[in-house]
Amino acid sequence: METIVGKQSIQFQKAPYIVSAASIVGKKEGEGPLGSQFDAIEEDPMVGQNTWEEAESALQKKAATMAMEKMPAGLPPVRYLFSGDLLGQLIATSFGVMDLQLPLFGLYGACSTIGEALMLAAMTVQGGYSETVLALTSSHFGSAEKQFRFPLEYGGQRPLAATWTVTGSGAFVLAPQGGKARISGVTPGRVVDFGLKDSLNMGACMAPAACDTICQHLEDFGRQPSDYDYIITGDLGSVGQTILLDLAKERGYDLSERHLDCGMLIYDSEKQDTHAGGSGCACSAVTLAAHILPKIEKNQWKRVLFVPTGALLSTVSYNEGQSVPGIAHGVVIEHG
């Protein structure tokens, strides 16, 4: 079995296990369809802190601590941490994990960050550089709105294609043994730009990247969508899903039977008024921890391709007239 497969994928010889996972979310996510599956629901949007940014940091710390507490006995303590968030210069991460005193690799992949963290964590474990590695990410509705859009109290109308930033944090511990779900392969994604400039239609901005990574993954591994129970994207939302299915069809893959999107799973868009779905780093991370992983561990799903998606923009790039490119990372998670 080759390790380096196809154009941009990796197949792990000794696939690392996800030995524990933790999810913590805000009140709105707790009221959503997955509400009962999360480890913890934080009713206070400030999480007992003074600012949105500190609140997001607190969520990261809680999720990381919880995941480490849930680790099976007998494993050495976590050695390295891969984490990132949406805020400028990764402040939610730096201030959130400071007290954990773990060597940190800070990552930015917009809302695809957990994909990047899981890939690098898996590579670190497979490479033998550490026995236990923590992959972590967070997002917060308040801090994201403040940074990317408007102050929360500002009155305005969100377009129907807009998504709602998930408040929460997801954490995963990877180790060479000790779990029921393993990361068997990864396909890191490229930056894909179809020239769209609408930052409030992020699903449409990211769908081409998701399509690129999924199709490349299937080609690299010589598989078909039917080889997976589900192909689950991060936060394309309903508009992005429509586009992804169309784009994949053009490239000869029918994903309609196999596709799920974390952004569409986490909220009830009708009742919760979230429009196209959920978004943010936490969207895919908490859905993986609370909903997808348990199904794989129980062998209800045998093999899943988890594809967190990110829209690569800042308010500067947007105001300077740049388009909104996307990125998506593919992580194969299998029962075993």
Add this chain to the structure above:
Amino acid sequence: MGKESVQTMKEFIEEEQKQQYNEYVKQVTPTHSLPMQMVKAFVTGGIICCLGQAILNYAGSLGLEKDIAGAWCSMLLVLLSVILTGFNIFPGIAKWGGAGALVPITGFANSVAAPAIEYQKEGQVFGIGCKIFTIAGPVILYGVFTSWLLGLIYWVLMMTGVL
């Protein structure tokens, strides 16, 4: 020269594909119903204007001059909007009523009060001081500029005897 033309051709194709994608996205992206939005904006804006008129009439009945009554009307609507913003009620009204809530002075007040609340945590100077007009700033700048321009035109027309 040959190399250059190849590159331009490639760029041209890419541009065309991007344009096609933009058009396709426009087709599949749902939008709010415009007539419905207009009705809601009409109702919301209408209520706010009626409220303003009621204040104006009441102030007038107290014997205030028209200018002073107008100032009271604006101030009270601004106060109301700021209070509703502080209690996070205004965003709900604006979400429903759209331009009906945003175009009157209530929208302007909200656009100043909201950053003041949000950025208060970054300090009195760099937070509130620097960022209070992040949304209303353009309105103030270009509003003042436009009135200056119109004043200039008015002055020129006066001087040349057209008016």
